[in-house]
Amino acid sequence: MSKELIKEKLNKFGSEKEPFLFVLSYDLSKFYIEKLSKLPNSIKFQLNQKEDFNKVFTKSKLEKFPISFEEYKKKFDRLQEEIKAGNTYLSNLTVKTKIKTSLSLDEIYENTKGKYKIRFQNQEDNFTCFSPETFIKIKDNKIFTYPMKGTIDADISNAKEQILANKKEMAEHTMVVDLLRNDLGIIASNVRVEDFRYIDTINAGDKRLLQVSSKISANLQENWIKNIGDIITSILPAGSITGTPKKKTVEILKEIENYDRDFYTGIFGVFDGKELDSCVMIRFIQEDINGNKYYKSGGGITCDSDVLNEYQELIDKIYLPF
Template sequence: MNKKLIKDKLNKFGSLKEPFLFVISYDFTKSYIEKLSNLPASIKFQLNQKEDFSKRTLKTKLEKFPISFEEYKKKFEIIQEEIKKGNSYLLNLTAKTKIDTTFSLDEIYENTKSKYKLRFKNKKEDFVCFSPEKFVEIKENRIFTYPMKGTIDSKVQNAKEKILANQKEMAEHTMVVDLLRNDLGMVGLNVKVEEFRYIETINAGDKELLQVSSKISATLQENWYENIGDIITSILPAGSITGTPKKKTVEILKKVEDYDRDFYTGIFGIFDGKSFDSFVLIRFIEADEKGNLFYKSGGGITCDSDVLAEYEELIDKIYLAF
Protein backbone atom coordinates (compact mmCIF):
# COMPACT_ATOMS: atom_id res chain seq x y z
CA MET A 1 0.00 0.00 0.00
CA ASN A 2 1.44 3.39 -0.96
CA LYS A 3 1.24 6.73 0.79
CA LYS A 4 -1.89 7.92 -1.04
CA LEU A 5 -3.83 4.73 -0.31
CA ILE A 6 -2.83 4.93 3.37
CA LYS A 7 -3.90 8.58 3.51
CA ASP A 8 -7.27 7.86 1.86
CA LYS A 9 -8.07 4.91 4.14
CA LEU A 10 -7.22 6.89 7.28
CA ASN A 11 -9.40 9.76 6.06
CA LYS A 12 -12.28 7.39 5.35
CA PHE A 13 -12.23 5.73 8.78
CA GLY A 14 -11.81 9.11 10.46
CA SER A 15 -14.73 10.64 8.59
CA LEU A 16 -16.94 7.74 9.72
CA LYS A 17 -15.64 8.18 13.30
CA GLU A 18 -14.95 4.46 13.16
CA PRO A 19 -12.57 3.27 15.93
CA PHE A 20 -9.55 1.63 14.32
CA LEU A 21 -5.96 0.46 14.80
CA PHE A 22 -3.25 1.50 12.35
CA VAL A 23 0.33 0.33 11.84
CA ILE A 24 2.37 2.16 9.19
CA SER A 25 5.88 1.28 8.07
CA TYR A 26 8.77 3.76 8.00
CA ASP A 27 8.69 4.14 4.19
CA PHE A 28 4.91 3.72 3.59
CA THR A 29 5.45 0.44 1.70
CA LYS A 30 3.48 -1.52 4.30
CA SER A 31 0.49 -0.76 6.49
CA TYR A 32 -2.31 -2.35 8.46
CA ILE A 33 -5.50 -0.35 9.11
CA GLU A 34 -8.43 -2.21 10.65
CA LYS A 35 -11.54 -1.57 12.74
CA LEU A 36 -10.96 -2.33 16.42
CA SER A 37 -14.01 -4.60 16.31
CA ASN A 38 -12.36 -6.73 13.60
CA LEU A 39 -8.89 -7.23 15.10
CA PRO A 40 -7.70 -10.86 15.12
CA ALA A 41 -6.35 -12.44 18.33
CA SER A 42 -2.81 -12.33 16.87
CA ILE A 43 -2.78 -8.52 17.05
CA LYS A 44 -2.72 -7.02 20.55
CA PHE A 45 -1.88 -3.64 22.02
CA GLN A 46 -1.70 -1.82 25.33
CA LEU A 47 -1.50 1.96 25.57
CA ASN A 48 -0.68 4.30 28.44
CA GLN A 49 0.18 1.39 30.71
CA LYS A 50 1.69 2.50 34.00
CA GLU A 51 5.22 1.19 34.43
CA ASP A 52 5.84 -0.46 37.80
CA PHE A 53 9.59 -0.62 38.30
CA SER A 54 9.27 -2.51 41.58
CA LYS A 55 7.76 -5.68 40.12
CA ARG A 56 10.39 -7.51 38.12
CA THR A 57 9.57 -11.18 38.27
CA LEU A 58 11.58 -12.64 35.38
CA LYS A 59 15.30 -12.72 34.73
CA THR A 60 16.02 -11.95 31.13
CA LYS A 61 18.50 -13.88 29.05
CA LEU A 62 19.49 -12.00 25.93
CA GLU A 63 22.49 -12.58 23.66
CA LYS A 64 23.38 -9.89 21.14
CA PHE A 65 25.27 -10.32 17.86
CA PRO A 66 25.68 -6.72 16.70
CA ILE A 67 27.32 -5.14 13.71
CA SER A 68 31.10 -4.95 14.27
CA PHE A 69 32.60 -1.71 15.54
CA GLU A 70 34.68 -1.46 12.34
CA GLU A 71 31.60 -1.71 10.13
CA TYR A 72 29.69 0.75 12.29
CA LYS A 73 32.66 3.15 12.20
CA LYS A 74 32.61 3.15 8.39
CA LYS A 75 28.93 4.15 8.38
CA PHE A 76 29.57 6.76 11.07
CA GLU A 77 32.40 8.32 9.03
CA ILE A 78 30.21 8.54 5.91
CA ILE A 79 27.60 10.36 7.96
CA GLN A 80 30.22 12.76 9.34
CA GLU A 81 31.27 13.57 5.77
CA GLU A 82 27.64 14.35 4.88
CA ILE A 83 27.42 16.64 7.90
CA LYS A 84 30.62 18.43 6.87
CA LYS A 85 29.16 18.96 3.39
CA GLY A 86 26.10 20.59 4.98
CA ASN A 87 23.72 17.92 3.68
CA SER A 88 22.42 17.11 7.17
CA TYR A 89 22.89 18.24 10.76
CA LEU A 90 21.39 15.28 12.59
CA LEU A 91 20.95 11.69 11.36
CA ASN A 92 19.44 8.79 13.29
CA LEU A 93 21.67 5.86 12.32
CA THR A 94 20.13 2.43 12.99
CA ALA A 95 21.15 -1.21 12.58
CA LYS A 96 19.65 -4.70 12.65
CA THR A 97 21.06 -7.01 15.33
CA LYS A 98 20.50 -10.76 15.59
CA ILE A 99 19.56 -11.81 19.12
CA ASP A 100 18.99 -15.04 21.02
CA THR A 101 16.59 -15.33 23.94
CA THR A 102 14.63 -18.08 25.64
CA PHE A 103 11.46 -15.97 25.38
CA SER A 104 9.05 -16.03 22.45
CA LEU A 105 7.66 -12.80 21.00
CA ASP A 106 4.33 -13.55 22.72
CA GLU A 107 6.10 -13.95 26.07
CA ILE A 108 8.05 -10.74 25.50
CA TYR A 109 4.80 -8.89 24.84
CA GLU A 110 3.04 -10.32 27.88
CA ASN A 111 5.90 -9.66 30.32
CA THR A 112 7.21 -6.33 29.07
CA LYS A 113 6.69 -3.34 31.32
CA SER A 114 6.27 -0.44 28.92
CA LYS A 115 3.85 2.45 28.44
CA TYR A 116 3.02 1.54 24.85
CA LYS A 117 3.29 -1.93 23.33
CA LEU A 118 2.13 -3.84 20.28
CA ARG A 119 2.15 -7.52 19.30
CA PHE A 120 1.64 -7.92 15.57
CA LYS A 121 1.45 -11.17 13.64
CA ASN A 122 -0.08 -12.05 10.29
CA LYS A 123 0.99 -14.11 7.27
CA LYS A 124 3.84 -11.73 6.38
CA GLU A 125 4.85 -9.92 9.57
CA ASP A 126 5.78 -11.12 13.04
CA PHE A 127 7.05 -8.54 15.54
CA VAL A 128 6.70 -7.02 18.98
CA CYS A 129 7.29 -3.40 20.00
CA PHE A 130 7.49 -1.85 23.47
CA SER A 131 7.88 1.80 22.68
CA PRO A 132 8.65 4.57 25.17
CA GLU A 133 7.90 7.30 22.62
CA LYS A 134 4.56 8.87 21.77
CA PHE A 135 4.39 10.33 18.25
CA VAL A 136 1.32 12.56 18.07
CA GLU A 137 -1.98 12.68 19.91
CA ILE A 138 -5.04 14.69 18.98
CA LYS A 139 -7.66 15.71 21.52
CA GLU A 140 -10.59 17.85 20.41
CA ASN A 141 -8.85 20.17 17.94
CA ARG A 142 -5.37 20.21 19.52
CA ILE A 143 -2.44 18.16 18.23
CA PHE A 144 0.54 17.33 20.47
CA THR A 145 3.90 15.69 19.78
CA TYR A 146 6.56 14.57 22.25
CA PRO A 147 10.07 14.23 20.74
CA MET A 148 12.53 12.15 22.78
CA LYS A 149 16.28 12.73 22.42
CA GLY A 150 18.92 12.07 25.05
CA THR A 151 19.26 9.15 27.49
CA ILE A 152 21.42 8.38 30.51
CA ASP A 153 21.58 5.58 33.07
CA SER A 154 19.74 6.77 36.18
CA LYS A 155 22.49 5.28 38.39
CA VAL A 156 25.08 7.75 37.06
CA GLN A 157 25.86 10.30 39.76
CA ASN A 158 23.86 13.51 39.18
CA ALA A 159 22.39 11.86 36.06
CA LYS A 160 19.61 14.41 35.54
CA GLU A 161 21.95 17.40 35.82
CA LYS A 162 24.53 15.75 33.53
CA ILE A 163 22.13 14.90 30.70
CA LEU A 164 20.52 18.35 30.77
CA ALA A 165 23.94 20.08 30.77
CA ASN A 166 25.41 17.94 27.96
CA GLN A 167 25.96 20.26 24.98
CA LYS A 168 25.86 17.50 22.35
CA GLU A 169 22.55 16.20 23.74
CA MET A 170 21.18 19.75 23.98
CA ALA A 171 22.02 20.44 20.33
CA GLU A 172 20.52 17.15 19.15
CA HIS A 173 17.33 17.65 21.12
CA THR A 174 16.95 21.27 20.00
CA MET A 175 17.26 20.27 16.33
CA VAL A 176 14.53 17.63 16.69
CA VAL A 177 12.24 20.07 18.51
CA ASP A 178 12.76 22.63 15.76
CA LEU A 179 12.03 20.01 13.09
CA LEU A 180 8.80 18.91 14.78
CA ARG A 181 7.72 22.52 15.32
CA ASN A 182 7.97 22.92 11.56
CA ASP A 183 6.10 19.63 10.99
CA LEU A 184 3.18 20.71 13.17
CA GLY A 185 3.25 24.08 11.41
CA MET A 186 2.40 22.26 8.15
CA VAL A 187 -0.86 20.89 9.58
CA GLY A 188 -1.87 23.33 12.32
CA LEU A 189 -1.78 26.88 13.67
CA ASN A 190 -0.45 28.51 16.85
CA VAL A 191 2.47 26.13 17.25
CA LYS A 192 3.93 26.21 20.78
CA VAL A 193 6.70 24.43 22.65
CA GLU A 194 4.79 23.84 25.89
CA GLU A 195 7.59 22.04 27.75
CA PHE A 196 11.25 21.95 26.73
CA ARG A 197 13.59 19.16 27.87
CA TYR A 198 11.85 17.48 30.77
CA ILE A 199 12.90 14.12 32.25
CA GLU A 200 11.03 10.81 32.12
CA THR A 201 12.09 7.46 33.63
CA ILE A 202 12.12 4.40 31.36
CA ASN A 203 12.37 0.72 32.28
CA ALA A 204 15.31 -0.75 30.32
CA GLY A 205 15.35 -4.26 31.73
CA ASP A 206 18.21 -4.47 34.23
CA LYS A 207 18.46 -0.70 34.53
CA GLU A 208 16.41 2.48 34.52
CA LEU A 209 17.10 5.22 31.98
CA LEU A 210 16.39 8.92 32.20
CA GLN A 211 15.00 10.13 28.89
CA VAL A 212 14.79 13.77 27.79
CA SER A 213 11.52 14.80 26.12
CA SER A 214 9.71 17.95 25.02
CA LYS A 215 6.04 18.75 24.39
CA ILE A 216 4.89 20.70 21.32
CA SER A 217 1.33 21.61 20.35
CA ALA A 218 -0.72 23.23 17.59
CA THR A 219 -4.38 23.95 16.81
CA LEU A 220 -6.27 22.00 14.13
CA GLN A 221 -9.56 22.66 12.35
CA GLU A 222 -12.61 21.31 14.17
CA ASN A 223 -13.22 18.69 11.45
CA TRP A 224 -9.67 17.32 11.80
CA TYR A 225 -10.92 13.71 12.03
CA GLU A 226 -12.00 13.92 8.37
CA ASN A 227 -8.38 14.64 7.43
CA ILE A 228 -6.47 12.27 9.73
CA GLY A 229 -4.72 10.73 6.75
CA ASP A 230 -3.55 14.09 5.37
CA ILE A 231 -2.31 15.20 8.80
CA ILE A 232 -0.37 12.04 9.62
CA THR A 233 1.18 11.33 6.23
CA SER A 234 2.29 14.98 5.99
CA ILE A 235 4.50 14.69 9.07
CA LEU A 236 5.83 11.16 8.58
CA PRO A 237 8.41 9.74 8.92
CA ALA A 238 8.91 10.93 12.49
CA GLY A 239 11.62 13.56 12.89
CA SER A 240 13.12 11.91 15.97
CA ILE A 241 14.06 8.76 14.04
CA THR A 242 15.24 10.47 10.83
CA GLY A 243 16.96 13.82 11.34
CA THR A 244 17.13 17.24 9.79
CA PRO A 245 16.62 18.37 7.08
CA LYS A 246 14.30 15.40 6.84
CA LYS A 247 14.12 14.68 3.10
CA LYS A 248 17.87 14.74 2.47
CA THR A 249 18.61 12.89 5.70
CA VAL A 250 16.23 10.05 4.75
CA GLU A 251 18.07 9.72 1.41
CA ILE A 252 21.45 9.52 3.16
CA LEU A 253 20.26 6.98 5.72
CA LYS A 254 18.84 4.72 3.01
CA LYS A 255 22.29 4.46 1.42
CA VAL A 256 24.29 4.16 4.63
CA GLU A 257 22.13 1.77 6.66
CA ASP A 258 21.96 -0.79 3.86
CA TYR A 259 18.94 -2.70 5.26
CA ASP A 260 15.17 -2.23 5.25
CA ARG A 261 13.69 -0.70 8.40
CA ASP A 262 10.20 -1.91 7.34
CA PHE A 263 7.81 -1.30 10.27
CA TYR A 264 10.66 -0.34 12.60
CA THR A 265 10.57 3.46 13.18
CA GLY A 266 7.14 3.63 11.60
CA ILE A 267 4.14 4.34 13.83
CA PHE A 268 1.16 2.56 15.36
CA GLY A 269 -1.85 3.75 17.30
CA ILE A 270 -5.62 4.04 17.53
CA PHE A 271 -8.47 6.39 16.78
CA ASP A 272 -11.30 5.74 19.26
CA GLY A 273 -13.91 7.80 17.42
CA LYS A 274 -13.10 10.98 19.34
CA SER A 275 -9.35 11.20 19.91
CA PHE A 276 -6.22 9.97 18.16
CA ASP A 277 -3.08 8.48 19.74
CA SER A 278 0.08 7.29 17.99
CA PHE A 279 3.49 5.93 18.95
CA VAL A 280 6.88 5.43 17.30
CA LEU A 281 7.77 1.81 16.55
CA ILE A 282 11.06 1.62 18.45
CA ARG A 283 12.31 -1.01 20.95
CA PHE A 284 11.39 -3.39 18.16
CA ILE A 285 11.99 -7.15 17.74
CA GLU A 286 10.97 -9.12 14.66
CA ALA A 287 11.10 -12.77 13.63
CA ASP A 288 12.02 -13.91 10.13
CA GLU A 289 10.42 -16.87 8.34
CA LYS A 290 12.89 -19.27 10.05
CA GLY A 291 12.11 -17.95 13.52
CA ASN A 292 15.37 -16.01 13.92
CA LEU A 293 14.96 -12.88 16.03
CA PHE A 294 16.32 -9.46 15.13
CA TYR A 295 16.33 -6.32 17.26
CA LYS A 296 16.52 -2.96 15.46
CA SER A 297 18.02 0.00 17.29
CA GLY A 298 19.92 3.23 16.74
CA GLY A 299 20.71 6.76 17.84
CA GLY A 300 21.16 10.31 16.64
CA ILE A 301 24.49 11.41 15.13
CA THR A 302 25.70 15.03 15.06
CA CYS A 303 29.07 16.63 14.33
CA ASP A 304 29.91 16.35 18.04
CA SER A 305 29.16 12.63 18.33
CA ASP A 306 31.77 10.16 19.56
CA VAL A 307 31.82 6.99 17.45
CA LEU A 308 32.45 4.58 20.33
CA ALA A 309 29.76 6.15 22.51
CA GLU A 310 27.24 5.96 19.66
CA TYR A 311 28.14 2.32 18.95
CA GLU A 312 27.65 1.47 22.63
CA GLU A 313 24.31 3.31 22.67
CA LEU A 314 23.07 1.25 19.72
CA ILE A 315 23.89 -1.94 21.66
CA ASP A 316 22.59 -0.63 24.99
CA LYS A 317 19.20 0.02 23.41
CA ILE A 318 18.88 -3.72 22.80
CA TYR A 319 17.14 -4.95 25.95
CA LEU A 320 14.06 -6.67 27.32
CA ALA A 321 12.02 -4.49 29.67
CA PHE A 322 10.72 -7.14 32.10
Protein backbone atom coordinates (compact mmCIF):
# COMPACT_ATOMS: atom_id res chain seq x y z
CA MET A 1 0.00 0.00 0.00
CA SER A 2 2.81 2.41 0.87
CA LYS A 3 4.40 1.84 -2.54
CA GLU A 4 1.20 2.87 -4.33
CA LEU A 5 0.81 5.97 -2.16
CA ILE A 6 4.44 6.93 -2.82
CA LYS A 7 4.00 6.43 -6.55
CA GLU A 8 0.79 8.46 -6.61
CA LYS A 9 2.19 11.43 -4.68
CA LEU A 10 5.47 11.58 -6.61
CA ASN A 11 3.62 11.43 -9.93
CA LYS A 12 1.22 14.18 -8.79
CA PHE A 13 3.95 16.63 -7.73
CA GLY A 14 5.95 15.84 -10.85
CA SER A 15 2.97 16.46 -13.13
CA GLU A 16 2.44 19.81 -11.41
CA LYS A 17 6.16 20.64 -11.78
CA GLU A 18 6.10 21.31 -8.05
CA PRO A 19 9.55 21.37 -6.37
CA PHE A 20 9.56 18.81 -3.56
CA LEU A 21 11.67 16.71 -1.22
CA PHE A 22 11.22 12.94 -0.93
CA VAL A 23 12.61 10.65 1.79
CA LEU A 24 11.87 6.94 1.37
CA SER A 25 12.75 4.09 3.72
CA TYR A 26 14.59 0.98 2.57
CA ASP A 27 11.46 -1.19 2.29
CA LEU A 28 9.13 1.73 1.36
CA SER A 29 7.10 1.16 4.55
CA LYS A 30 7.83 4.79 5.57
CA PHE A 31 8.01 7.88 3.44
CA TYR A 32 8.02 11.66 3.59
CA ILE A 33 7.13 13.70 0.51
CA GLU A 34 6.60 17.44 0.85
CA LYS A 35 6.73 20.63 -1.20
CA LEU A 36 9.97 22.55 -0.63
CA SER A 37 7.88 25.61 0.23
CA LYS A 38 6.28 23.75 3.15
CA LEU A 39 9.28 22.03 4.75
CA PRO A 40 9.43 22.40 8.57
CA ASN A 41 12.58 23.61 10.33
CA SER A 42 13.20 20.10 11.65
CA ILE A 43 14.06 18.90 8.14
CA LYS A 44 17.17 20.25 6.40
CA PHE A 45 19.15 19.00 3.43
CA GLN A 46 22.03 19.75 1.09
CA LEU A 47 22.72 18.26 -2.33
CA ASN A 48 26.04 18.41 -4.16
CA GLN A 49 27.27 21.22 -1.93
CA LYS A 50 30.73 22.61 -2.62
CA GLU A 51 33.11 22.42 0.31
CA ASP A 52 33.48 25.63 2.33
CA PHE A 53 37.18 25.85 3.14
CA ASN A 54 36.64 28.94 5.33
CA LYS A 55 34.18 27.23 7.66
CA VAL A 56 35.50 26.12 11.05
CA PHE A 57 34.13 22.71 11.98
CA THR A 58 33.54 21.48 15.53
CA LYS A 59 35.18 18.08 15.92
CA SER A 60 34.32 15.39 18.41
CA LYS A 61 35.64 12.00 19.39
CA LEU A 62 33.53 9.13 18.08
CA GLU A 63 33.38 5.97 20.19
CA LYS A 64 32.28 2.77 18.47
CA PHE A 65 30.76 -0.32 20.06
CA PRO A 66 30.48 -2.79 17.16
CA ILE A 67 29.17 -6.33 17.35
CA SER A 68 31.86 -8.88 18.15
CA PHE A 69 33.84 -10.50 15.37
CA GLU A 70 32.33 -13.85 16.38
CA GLU A 71 28.80 -12.52 16.02
CA TYR A 72 29.61 -10.94 12.66
CA LYS A 73 31.25 -14.18 11.47
CA LYS A 74 28.05 -16.12 12.17
CA LYS A 75 26.15 -13.77 9.85
CA PHE A 76 28.95 -13.90 7.27
CA ASP A 77 29.05 -17.72 7.33
CA ARG A 78 25.29 -18.00 6.91
CA LEU A 79 25.54 -15.70 3.91
CA GLN A 80 28.33 -17.84 2.43
CA GLU A 81 26.03 -20.87 2.73
CA GLU A 82 23.39 -19.02 0.70
CA ILE A 83 26.02 -18.08 -1.88
CA LYS A 84 27.21 -21.69 -2.17
CA ALA A 85 23.60 -22.79 -2.61
CA GLY A 86 23.27 -20.38 -5.56
CA ASN A 87 20.60 -18.26 -3.87
CA THR A 88 22.66 -15.07 -4.05
CA TYR A 89 25.92 -14.02 -5.68
CA LEU A 90 26.41 -10.65 -4.03
CA SER A 91 24.81 -9.47 -0.77
CA ASN A 92 25.32 -6.19 1.05
CA LEU A 93 25.46 -7.28 4.70
CA THR A 94 24.86 -4.44 7.17
CA VAL A 95 24.81 -4.11 10.96
CA LYS A 96 23.73 -1.60 13.59
CA THR A 97 26.50 -0.20 15.83
CA LYS A 98 26.00 1.82 18.99
CA ILE A 99 28.15 4.97 19.08
CA LYS A 100 28.90 7.80 21.51
CA THR A 101 29.75 11.39 20.62
CA SER A 102 29.41 14.71 22.40
CA LEU A 103 27.70 16.16 19.32
CA SER A 104 23.93 16.21 18.86
CA LEU A 105 22.43 15.11 15.54
CA ASP A 106 21.93 18.80 14.67
CA GLU A 107 25.62 19.50 15.39
CA ILE A 108 26.68 16.43 13.39
CA TYR A 109 24.66 17.69 10.44
CA GLU A 110 26.11 21.20 10.69
CA ASN A 111 29.72 20.13 11.26
CA THR A 112 30.22 17.24 8.83
CA LYS A 113 31.02 17.35 5.15
CA GLY A 114 29.09 15.31 2.64
CA LYS A 115 28.07 15.25 -1.01
CA TYR A 116 24.49 14.73 0.19
CA LYS A 117 23.32 15.60 3.70
CA ILE A 118 19.99 15.46 5.45
CA ARG A 119 18.73 16.18 8.95
CA PHE A 120 15.34 14.58 9.50
CA GLN A 121 13.15 14.64 12.59
CA ASN A 122 9.46 14.02 13.14
CA GLN A 123 7.35 12.26 15.80
CA GLU A 124 8.63 8.81 14.78
CA ASP A 125 12.10 9.24 13.30
CA ASN A 126 15.24 11.14 14.21
CA PHE A 127 18.35 10.77 12.04
CA THR A 128 21.05 12.45 10.03
CA CYS A 129 22.94 11.20 7.00
CA PHE A 130 25.98 12.40 5.01
CA SER A 131 26.07 10.20 1.95
CA PRO A 132 28.72 10.11 -0.78
CA GLU A 133 26.58 7.93 -3.08
CA THR A 134 24.28 9.30 -5.79
CA PHE A 135 21.22 7.16 -6.51
CA ILE A 136 19.77 8.70 -9.68
CA LYS A 137 19.93 12.03 -11.45
CA ILE A 138 17.52 13.05 -14.22
CA LYS A 139 18.29 15.91 -16.58
CA ASP A 140 17.23 16.67 -20.17
CA ASN A 141 15.26 13.41 -20.46
CA LYS A 142 18.31 11.35 -19.44
CA ILE A 143 18.65 9.32 -16.28
CA PHE A 144 22.01 8.64 -14.63
CA THR A 145 22.97 6.28 -11.81
CA TYR A 146 26.33 5.92 -10.08
CA PRO A 147 26.73 2.55 -8.32
CA MET A 148 29.38 2.73 -5.60
CA LYS A 149 31.02 -0.55 -4.61
CA GLY A 150 34.56 -1.09 -3.35
CA THR A 151 36.39 0.70 -0.53
CA ILE A 152 40.03 0.83 0.57
CA ASP A 153 42.10 2.92 2.99
CA ALA A 154 43.75 5.63 0.90
CA ASP A 155 46.92 5.46 3.03
CA ILE A 156 47.69 1.89 1.98
CA SER A 157 50.63 1.74 -0.42
CA ASN A 158 49.39 1.78 -4.03
CA ALA A 159 45.80 1.74 -2.75
CA LYS A 160 44.26 2.75 -6.09
CA GLU A 161 46.18 0.11 -8.03
CA GLN A 162 45.39 -2.52 -5.40
CA ILE A 163 41.65 -2.07 -5.38
CA LEU A 164 41.35 -1.81 -9.16
CA ALA A 165 43.40 -5.01 -9.60
CA ASN A 166 41.58 -6.96 -6.89
CA LYS A 167 39.57 -9.77 -8.51
CA LYS A 168 37.00 -9.92 -5.70
CA GLU A 169 36.40 -6.16 -5.91
CA MET A 170 36.17 -6.32 -9.70
CA ALA A 171 33.60 -9.14 -9.59
CA GLU A 172 31.55 -7.37 -6.92
CA HIS A 173 31.51 -4.07 -8.77
CA THR A 174 30.71 -5.71 -12.10
CA MET A 175 27.71 -7.51 -10.60
CA VAL A 176 26.34 -4.25 -9.20
CA VAL A 177 26.84 -2.46 -12.53
CA ASP A 178 25.00 -5.27 -14.35
CA LEU A 179 22.18 -5.08 -11.80
CA LEU A 180 21.84 -1.31 -12.20
CA ARG A 181 21.94 -1.61 -16.01
CA ASN A 182 19.05 -4.05 -15.80
CA ASP A 183 17.18 -1.76 -13.40
CA LEU A 184 17.47 1.21 -15.75
CA GLY A 185 16.36 -1.03 -18.62
CA ILE A 186 13.00 -1.42 -16.87
CA ILE A 187 12.16 2.27 -17.16
CA ALA A 188 14.44 3.66 -19.89
CA SER A 189 16.13 2.88 -23.22
CA ASN A 190 19.65 2.97 -24.67
CA VAL A 191 21.34 2.00 -21.40
CA ARG A 192 25.10 2.71 -21.46
CA VAL A 193 27.99 2.38 -19.02
CA GLU A 194 29.71 5.74 -19.59
CA ASP A 195 32.50 5.38 -17.02
CA PHE A 196 33.50 2.04 -15.47
CA ARG A 197 35.26 1.91 -12.08
CA TYR A 198 36.53 5.41 -11.42
CA ILE A 199 37.93 6.48 -8.03
CA ASP A 200 36.62 9.08 -5.58
CA THR A 201 38.43 10.10 -2.39
CA ILE A 202 36.16 10.17 0.66
CA ASN A 203 36.97 12.10 3.84
CA ALA A 204 36.39 9.57 6.65
CA GLY A 205 37.27 11.63 9.70
CA ASP A 206 40.72 10.54 10.83
CA LYS A 207 41.45 8.78 7.54
CA ARG A 208 40.72 8.95 3.83
CA LEU A 209 38.99 6.20 1.87
CA LEU A 210 39.10 5.47 -1.84
CA GLN A 211 35.67 4.54 -3.21
CA VAL A 212 35.08 2.86 -6.58
CA SER A 213 32.09 4.00 -8.67
CA SER A 214 30.72 3.73 -12.21
CA LYS A 215 28.45 5.98 -14.26
CA ILE A 216 25.48 4.52 -16.15
CA SER A 217 23.04 6.47 -18.32
CA ALA A 218 19.81 5.84 -20.23
CA ASN A 219 17.13 7.78 -22.13
CA LEU A 220 13.71 8.54 -20.65
CA GLN A 221 10.50 9.51 -22.45
CA GLU A 222 9.81 13.24 -22.64
CA ASN A 223 6.89 13.00 -20.21
CA TRP A 224 9.04 11.47 -17.45
CA ILE A 225 8.07 14.14 -14.90
CA LYS A 226 4.53 12.71 -14.88
CA ASN A 227 5.96 9.30 -13.98
CA ILE A 228 8.55 10.11 -11.30
CA GLY A 229 6.82 7.76 -8.88
CA ASP A 230 6.81 4.87 -11.35
CA ILE A 231 10.47 5.44 -12.22
CA ILE A 232 11.71 5.54 -8.62
CA THR A 233 9.63 2.71 -7.16
CA SER A 234 10.45 0.45 -10.12
CA ILE A 235 14.18 0.47 -9.33
CA LEU A 236 14.09 0.39 -5.52
CA PRO A 237 15.66 -0.81 -3.33
CA ALA A 238 19.01 0.32 -4.73
CA GLY A 239 21.14 -2.47 -6.17
CA SER A 240 24.35 -1.32 -4.48
CA ILE A 241 22.92 -1.88 -0.99
CA THR A 242 21.04 -5.12 -1.71
CA GLY A 243 22.70 -7.50 -4.15
CA THR A 244 21.91 -9.92 -6.93
CA PRO A 245 19.50 -11.45 -7.70
CA LYS A 246 17.80 -8.57 -5.95
CA LYS A 247 14.47 -10.03 -4.79
CA LYS A 248 15.94 -13.21 -3.28
CA THR A 249 18.91 -11.36 -1.78
CA VAL A 250 16.60 -8.90 -0.02
CA GLU A 251 14.77 -11.86 1.57
CA ILE A 252 18.05 -13.46 2.69
CA LEU A 253 19.41 -10.22 4.16
CA LYS A 254 16.22 -9.56 6.12
CA GLU A 255 16.62 -12.91 7.87
CA ILE A 256 20.38 -12.76 8.48
CA GLU A 257 20.68 -9.09 9.46
CA ASN A 258 17.78 -9.47 11.90
CA TYR A 259 17.23 -5.74 12.46
CA ASP A 260 15.18 -3.02 10.81
CA ARG A 261 17.19 -0.91 8.36
CA ASP A 262 14.36 1.65 8.44
CA PHE A 263 15.44 4.78 6.51
CA TYR A 264 19.05 3.55 6.32
CA THR A 265 19.85 2.51 2.70
CA GLY A 266 16.64 4.17 1.60
CA ILE A 267 16.88 7.28 -0.56
CA PHE A 268 16.28 11.00 -0.36
CA GLY A 269 16.21 13.52 -3.14
CA VAL A 270 14.78 16.69 -4.63
CA PHE A 271 12.83 17.50 -7.77
CA ASP A 272 13.28 21.21 -8.53
CA GLY A 273 10.55 21.45 -11.16
CA LYS A 274 12.86 20.49 -14.03
CA GLU A 275 15.55 18.11 -12.79
CA LEU A 276 15.85 15.42 -10.14
CA ASP A 277 18.79 14.51 -7.89
CA SER A 278 18.89 11.84 -5.20
CA CYS A 279 21.19 9.73 -3.06
CA VAL A 280 21.33 6.41 -1.26
CA MET A 281 21.21 7.05 2.49
CA ILE A 282 24.44 5.45 3.67
CA ARG A 283 26.75 6.94 6.38
CA PHE A 284 23.69 7.11 8.58
CA ILE A 285 23.17 7.93 12.29
CA GLN A 286 19.86 7.33 14.05
CA GLU A 287 18.84 8.35 17.58
CA ASP A 288 16.19 6.51 19.60
CA ILE A 289 13.76 7.99 22.13
CA ASN A 290 16.25 7.35 24.96
CA GLY A 291 18.98 9.40 23.26
CA ASN A 292 21.06 6.39 22.17
CA LYS A 293 22.80 6.88 18.83
CA TYR A 294 23.33 4.11 16.30
CA TYR A 295 25.43 4.07 13.14
CA LYS A 296 24.44 1.59 10.44
CA SER A 297 27.08 0.30 8.03
CA GLY A 298 28.15 -2.71 5.98
CA GLY A 299 29.62 -3.96 2.74
CA GLY A 300 29.20 -6.32 -0.19
CA ILE A 301 29.85 -10.03 0.33
CA THR A 302 30.77 -12.49 -2.43
CA CYS A 303 32.21 -16.02 -2.43
CA ASP A 304 35.71 -14.49 -2.47
CA SER A 305 35.18 -12.20 0.53
CA ASP A 306 37.50 -12.39 3.53
CA VAL A 307 35.60 -12.21 6.82
CA LEU A 308 38.32 -10.23 8.65
CA ASN A 309 38.50 -7.64 5.88
CA GLU A 310 34.71 -7.29 5.73
CA TYR A 311 34.45 -6.88 9.50
CA GLN A 312 37.10 -4.17 9.43
CA GLU A 313 35.37 -2.42 6.52
CA LEU A 314 32.07 -2.07 8.35
CA ILE A 315 33.97 -0.51 11.30
CA ASP A 316 35.98 1.80 8.99
CA LYS A 317 32.71 3.08 7.52
CA ILE A 318 31.65 4.38 10.94
CA TYR A 319 33.03 7.92 10.91
CA LEU A 320 32.20 11.62 11.02
CA PRO A 321 33.62 13.40 7.93
CA PHE A 322 34.92 16.67 9.39
